[in-house]
Amino acid sequence: MPQVITDEKLIDEILERGVEQIFPDKKTLKEKLMSGERIRLYCGYDPTAPSLHIGNAVTINKLSQFQKLGHEVIFLVGDFTGMIGDPTDKTATRKKMTRKEVLKNAEDYKKQASGYLKFDGENPAKIMYNSEWSDKLSFKDLIELASKFTLQQMIDREMFKRNLAVVKCRYCGFEWKSPIQFGTIENFKSSTLIGNKTNCPNCGKMTGMDKEDIVMKELDRLRETPIAFHELLYPLAQGYDSVAMNVDLEIGGNDQMFNMLAGRTLQKNINNKEKFVMTLKLLSDETGKKMGKSEGNAVFLDQSPEDMYGAVMSWTDGTIAIGFEMATNIPMEEIEKIKEALKDEKNNPRDFKMKLAYEMVKINHGEEAAQFAQENFIKIVQKKEVPDEVKEEKAKNGEKLVDFIVRAKLAESNADAKRKIEQGGVSIDGEIIKDIQTVISEEMNGKILKVGKREFRKIIIG
RNA sequence: GGGCAGGUGGCGGAGUGGUCAAUCGCAGCUGACUGUAAAUCAGCCGUCUCACGGCUUCGGGGGUUCGAAUCCCUCCCUGCCCA
Numbered sequence: 370m371p372q373v374i375t376d377e378k379l380i381d382e383i384l385e386r387g388v389e390q391i392f393p394d395k396k397t398l399k400e401k402l403m404s405g406e407r408i409r410l411y412c413g414y415d416p417t418a419p420s421l422h423i424g425n426a427v428t429i430n431k432l433s434q435f436q437k438l439g440h441e442v443i444f445l446v447g448d449f450t451g452m453i454g455d456p457t458d459k460t461a462t463r464k465k466m467t468r469k470e471v472l473k474n475a476e477d478y479k480k481q482a483s484g485y486l487k488f489d490g491e492n493p494a495k496i497m498y499n500s501e502w503s504d505k506l507s508f509k510d511l512i513e514l515a516s517k518f519t520l521q522q523m524i525d526r527e528m529f530k531r532n533l534a535v536v537k538c539r540y541c542g543f544e545w546k547s548p549i550q551f552g553t554i555e556n557f558k559s560s561t562l563i564g565n566k567t568n569c570p571n572c573g574k575m576t577g578m579d580k581e582d583i584v585m586k587e588l589d590r591l592r593e594t595p596i597a598f599h600e601l602l603y604p605l606a607q608g609y610d611s612v613a614m615n616v617d618l619e620i621g622g623n624d625q626m627f628n629m630l631a632g633r634t635l636q637k638n639i640n641n642k643e644k645f646v647m648t649l650k651l652l653s654d655e656t657g658k659k660m661g662k663s664e665g666n667a668v669f670l671d672q673s674p675e676d677m678y679g680a681v682m683s684w685t686d687g688t689i690a691i692g693f694e695m696a697t698n699i700p701m702e703e704i705e706k707i708k709e710a711l712k713d714e715k716n717n718p719r720d721f722k723m724k725l726a727y728e729m730v731k732i733n734h735g736e737e738a739a740q741f742a743q744e745n746f747i748k749i750v751q752k753k754e755v756p757d758e759v760k761e762e763k764a765k766n767g768e769k770l771v772d773f774i775v776r777a778k779l780a781e782s783n784a785d786a787k788r789k790i791e792q793g794g795v796s797i798d799g800e801i802i803k804d805i806q807t808v809i810s811e812e813m814n815g816k817i818l819k820v821g822k823r824e825f826r827k828i829i830i831g
Numbered sequence: 832g833g834g835c836a837g838g839u840g841g842c843g844g845a846g847u848g849g850u851c852a853a854u855c856g857c858a859g860c861u862g863a864c865u866g867u868a869a870a871u872c873a874g875c876c877g878u879c880u881c882a883c884g885g886c887u888u889c890g891g892g893g894g895u896u897c898g899a900a901u902c903c904c905u906c907c908c909u910g911c912c913c914a
Contacts, residue, residue: 683868719866750867785860788875792861806881821861 371492373407373439383434387427387695389623392633392646401617401645402438410435410618411443413499413610416474417451421481423668424622427652427695431620432494433485434698442494443614444482446475449503450606481670484733502613503606514605517638518631523601526627608632611644618645652688652695674734678742679750679823681726686711686718689725697728755817755825762818762826770795770807773828779820794821797828 380402384395391398401408412428414421421429429444436442448471479488479496486494506514604627611619611632619629629646636644668680684692689711693704707724710716723743731739748754762777771786774795780786787805789795795802798816814830 679867685868717866719868722867746867781860782878783880784878785876787881789861792875794861804881 371407371439373405374437375403375405377403379438382701383431383438386434386701387431387649387691389648389650390626390646391648392630393643397643398618398645398647407440408435408617409441409443409614410620411445411497411610411614411616412620413445413447413450413607414478415451416446416448416471416478419474419477420669420671421478422670423652423696425482426485426668426670427649428620428622429482429485430696430698431647431649433487435618436486436492436494439492441492442486443616444479444486444488444494444496445610445614446471446478446496446498447607447610448472448475448498449500450603450610477671481733484670497614499606499610499613503609506609511602511605514609514635515602517634518605520601523604526604527600604628604631605635608635611636612639615640615642616644617642618647620647620649623648623651650691650695652691668729670733674730674738674742675745677733678726678730678739678746681729682719682722682746682750684722686722689718689721692725693728697725697732699728749823749825755819759817759825759827761829764809764813764828764830766809766811766830768809770802770809771805773809774818774820777818777826779824779826789820795819 380399384391384399384402410432412432414425432442432444448468451471475496475498482488488494488496607628608631612635616636619632621629626646626648629648633644633646636642668677672680681692690704690708693699693707694701707721711718711721723746726746727739727743730742734742745756749756762773764773771783771790774780774786774789775783780789790802790805790807793801793803796819797813799819809828809830811830813828816828818826818828820826
């Protein structure tokens with residue numbers, strides 16, 4: 370049984386760092402942790418995606434902090450809930466996955482999470498699957514669970530999600546999500562703006578939405594999307610996990626608050642136990658813009674060191690401090706210093722972002738990989754040079770360059786390869802190739818082919 | 832069970848007998864710009880072809896026609912309303 374650490378300073382930091390809210394309150398949770406009792410906590414992960422992203426990393430990082438204190442950490446694979454498909458923030462029905470695919474993803478998750486969380490050693494984190502208990506629930510059990518909530522609660526929750534509209538600032542074009550009052554749409558038909566006028570988080574001007582805005586259409590579509598009955602049952606499924614594992618604490622993103630609180634209710638009702646809920650901030654910059662795939666700067670934990678480094682470098686400057694706070698374990702005092710330094714015009718934010726990128730790669734791939742990724746970035750992105758290590762690709766003498774590019778998977782089709790050449794995106798040893806008829810010749814042996822901004826291949830004739 | 836509206840390229844959404852490989856927006860790609868991004872600007876954006884020009888696409892199948900995403904039949908699917 371590992372020793373539980375009750376260092377007040379450490380506990381305070383864990384309860385502060387990156388934390389949005391704690392239910393029922395921080396004080397009670399602190400007392401629990403200070404008591405020396407070993408608690409059991411978990412966070413659930415949806416296994417329908419092949420890789421974990423930076424948002425998951427934030428919760429995993431929080432789990433790891435508890436692990437270091439000696440508490441019992443469960444990494445829950447939501448294979449059952451994943452099959453239903455969490456309707457949170459999603460409009461489309463999720464495709465069904467086979468058991469095999471889910472297990473494969475879960476196995477990969479373990480690897481991806483291990484930069485933060487230890488699955489071996491003295492206090493290893495446990496992996497559990499919620500299908501283990503959820504599959505066994507009977508219809509009677511389900512009714513029992515459902516009786517703990519009212520229809521109104523579930524419907525209100527759905528409506529709330531559906532009334533988050535994307536608001537676009539009329540002055541600077543900045544977009545953010547904002548709740549829209551239910552009756553507003555009808556009134557709005559005759560007015561110019563909808564929603565309560567608010568200050569744009571980006572430029573600060575008073576703004577609203579133009580009624581002709583595309584955004585409007587999106588909101589309409591959301592509101593018109595029917596609520597499937599099973600969507601209302603989702604919080605039950607997730608909430609039941611808390612009961613089945615009999616946990617003391619659940620961690621999750623702020624968007625999971627409702628589901629996590631459902632678990633709190635059930636745990637109190639069924640096991641008569643106080644379950645704490647800790648929600649974490651979203652990893653976003655100060656204007657509320659989320660890191661996501663649509664912004665082209667998503668970080669996935671299974672990315673290569675170079676890609677991960679590059680992805681972090683493409684974050685906006687406003688994300689630097691929060692990135693340090695949530696995705697690394699650099700001491701808060703140091704982060705405060707960085708925050709201060711960022712305010713100084715003389716400092717280049719890029720340098721701090723490079724440190725963050727380095728840290729992230731170090732956690733997930735090790736020091737050596739971080740070093741490599743950093744040098745690589747400086748070389749090819751900043752100095753636009755060719756990286757040290759370039760993948761080799763065999764070519765035949767007399768082969769068409771177009772065919773070669775497609776074979777090396779640097780273009781999707783012949784047409785795509787030709788387009789890239791015609792648009793000046795292809796070069797050999799720095800010399801731009803414009804002729805799509807170019808043929809691989811003996812003299813190209815060993816030279817570096819570049820396609821697009823950062824794809825390189827060494828041509829090996831043979 | 833009854834009535835109605837629909838199913839178009841990765842997504843949203845035009846088109847409703849030839850001028851449609853299919854307007855447009857988003858996403859994506861290439862280039863310029865930049866400390867990295869974002870934003871912006873220019874171009875591209877089914878596929879084969881140096882090109883001319885083919886080929887395969889508008890839920891599935893069948894039909895009408897010189898010619899169909901567009902008309903008819905049928906099947907499948909989705910949503911709404913009534914019961």
